[in-house]
Amino acid sequence: MKSFFYPSSIAVFGVSDSSSNLGRVIVQNLDRFGFQGNVHPVGTGEGLVSGKKVLANIEAAKGIPDLAVLLVPAERVPEALDRCGAKGIRHVIIESGGFSELHEGKKSLEDKIRAIAEKRGIKVVGPNCFGVINLEACVVVPFFILNPAYMKKGSVSLISQSGGIYYDTCMLASFEGVGLNKLISVGNKLMINEADCLEYLVEDKGTKTIGLYLESFSEGRRLMEIAARTTKPIVCLKANRSRAGQEIARFHTTALAGDDVVADGALRQSGIHRVRNFREMMDVFKVFSLPVLKGRRLALITRSGGHGVLAADAVHRHGFTLAALSDGFFDLVKSRKINVIRMTNPVDVGDIYSLESYGEIIEKALQEKEVDGVVFVATFSSETDGVAVKKAISRAAELAPRYEKPVAFCAVTNRDQWLQIRETNGFPIFTDVDDVLRALARSLEHHGNTTGRVLGKKEMARERPVQAVLSASLSGMVDPGKGFPLLKKYGVPVADYSIVRTIDEAIPAAQRIGYPVAVKTASPEVLHKTENQGVVLDVSGDHALEKTIQGIASGPFLVQKMAPVGAEVIVGGKRDPEFGPVVLFGLGGIFAEVFKDTIIRVAPIDEVIAAGMVEGIRGSAVLKGFRGQKPRDVRALVEVLVHVSTLLVDHPEIASLDINPLIVLEEGKGCLAVDVKIGINV
Structure with a gap:
């Protein structure tokens, strides 16, 4: 990344001496800010721009520029990029638009650019971007006019997916007295994304505070790793908040852990400060100058x-x-x-x-x-x-x-x-x-x-499929006969149960387990048992059990020991497209989606993070002993959260998981899972 910010010479493609030419603005910005290196305007081969002759092609430039900035029509970008490669240029910013941001049909043009770049060993920023600004080295290559009179040099650097936010940062920072250091507009993120840029800026001596404007995460887990190993404040304005999650009706976890909620939890977990709007981002920049x-x-x-x-x-x-x-x-x-x-x-x-x-x-x-x-x-x-x-x-x-x-x-x-x-x-x-x-x-x-953070290389655990991969029904649902053993394998306590198909199997099973029992449908196709009359609690004897079995539509049935009274919580997980496996915790039972008192972290988590999740919900007082109630076994709950996070990392085939409810018993008596629902990718 250093050559993008500290080039000794720059070639600018798409320049003419026309007053309306935008490539001309790039050359003028470099001149206005006092860039000391060589600038090679490439375009029509006629006229002068800022006293520099416009070259007809890059081959006419003396020496090999460290950086090229392309502002030519989209269809001409591959040819210009290839010429850069032939010249020996290895760092290119493509500011031209007209690619996948318009429609998917333009993606083939981006694929062609990537192929040329890989063949020639070129690193590419963009396309569809405003390029970079480095006020330390007077490198200013956006194609809009900037003036050093109002661009104050300081220690705030910005990575932006939006050209408009990039421009507005320049303007508002100048008004607010916020000093800028480096800015990079990543555009379509064809080859270089926000994680690449962040990795550079956390090591950059001139950068003390880092801003991010993002609409999507390219490598969410890597971004978290980088953020977790720096003490520099990182401030993120994340847009595109309202994308709906998939299969909301199937899982409480999915309904409660929408894309933006996951992003919020991931950013908080890695110490990134998420702000709600552009105004707040500028205020946080200001306070971190103190x-x-x-x-x-x-x-x-x-x-x-x-x-x-x-x-x-x-x-x-x-x-x-x-x-x-x-x-x-x-x-x-x-x-x-x-x-x-x-x-x-x-x-x-x-x-x-x-x-x-x-x-x-x-x-x-x-x-x-x-x-x-x-x-x-x-x-x-x-x-x-x-x-x-x-x-x-x-x-x-x-x-x-x-x-x-x-x-x-x-x-x-x-x-x-x-x-x-x-x-x-x-x-x-x-x-x-x-x-x-x-x-x-x-x-x-x-x-x-x-405070107290041990800095150094910190990586999120890589997902590692285990030998026993879960199988499911055609609907993608795992039946309880496989779900409960999986929980037990990972150290999650489960209320004693038996899967039966007939009353003749149910009675001896209940007698072995010990009355009272709960009887539930064990069909993986019945997603919400309570709403479908698939749950009967406190069945107290053989006769009552027979009547209960007859009242539930069809088998198989789950006969389960009634759990002692405790606090009902939900422990869940899902596979997020940007951050991978995530763990959800909150108050559970049938009102989980009503109260929406939940917290999310990216798996795997340790006991410290798990304890913070328990403490972080508004209803944590319920677990500590509210209004004369005895405290619940929070330590056992923390262990369950850690075990579930490991399960999710080990099983990438799991799309969603609900343990709802998990009964948290009195302090020292543990937890019990009484229901589990697992969906896998089919």
Whole structure:
């Protein structure tokens, strides 16, 4: 990837001296930003662009360019690529559109490009992209006009599947004072995808924070591996959230684990911060330019009672606490002739403004042992106080790294001062305290993700088919006679059962198991037993068993020991097209899809991740002993989650799995699976 960002010479295909020519814009961008290497415009063979003669073909270029940028009609790309290969160029960006993004019929053209690239040993970014920007090396090759006057160099790098988001990042970052380092538009991801780019950026010294805009994952598990071995913040705006899962009616797991829910769990598991929109992504970029927040205790300082109330609400909403401030802090504030309305946190510094004391107040707050971070809401007169506020911002920019605590500044002013204030020392400025607190929550989460993490090469376990591959009925469903033994093989406790076909088989089976028993249809074709009158509970004797068997439509039947009363949970799994096997956990029973209180992680998982899943659902209090109930055996539940994740990795033929319900018994008494449903790929 380095040659895409640090080429010493660049060839640009598709250039003419026409004012409407887009290839010409690429050459001009390189000139405008001061690229020091050689640039070879290739196109008509006539005229000059930025003082450089347009060549009729690449063969006329002196030397071998490190990088070629193609902006020619789609049907001419294969020929241009082949000429690059013959010239010895090994890195090519195809910015041209007109490929599979239009329709599937264009995929053959992409296949032709791939074949040429592989034959010639060429690495390709694109097609249908805006290429790369590296402000460190003045490499700027998009075909839209950019100006170094508003492109601030910094430490944020972006990988984008969308050219529009790529462009908007350039524009909004310049407005927000966010410094950019490297940007790459991957387009159709023909040969180089987001995982390749991420792998480069996590090692790149100039990149401190990484942004991702994605509509699909090319190698989801590899992306997770790369993210898990860096402490750099990675922020992902993932679109295409509403794709429906398959076979929703067949499995609770599939209904609850749609594509986007799986993506959410996978990103969280690997420490990637998922944001909901472009605005939030920029706010998180800003907060990661500050020292990482290491605790929940915040000092809020405002010059308005209303802002203080809003700030306190936001603190509660985003899971923070108001730090206890010392008498010494308030003594300092009062000594500076500031009328403190309330000696509390949030600190309302009243109606006697002393802007010159802002920096001193911020520093005193940072010195407080009980304070992990400071939020300052600066309400001020835009006509008279702009200079003083800029001084306060400059002081905050100097103090935050010294004390290794974030100082988040909120301010609103008039149009003329707005950009001036935002450009002060490159310090991030927010407009709404709720945005600040939401972004700081990401910073605190990042601290938790990286604290104590042992970095190094970490790989997701590869899927390894075992010798005994499951078989199923024509519908793709595994019958309980095979499903339950599979669970037991992987260490999942199962309530004692027997599969029978007649009442003559059922009675001795029930007597062996011991009454009371549950009787269920064992047909794999009956997916939802309760709705189809396929379950009868608490059958207490031979006569009742006979009547029950007669009342269920047809065999085979599952006669099972009634499990003791416990908490009902669902443990499930599915094979996701982007991340492979995933594990689902949540409150179970017939209301699993009603409450939708679930959490998902990519398999395999260990006990730490499994324990986090149990703790992560809203209903975890039910398992800990709610309103006088005895605590449930969470340790045994954690073991079940780990075992099921191993089962899913070992059996890639499993498309979906439901253990619903799994009964979690009292602490020390374990768990029992009383129902299992497995679908396999047929």
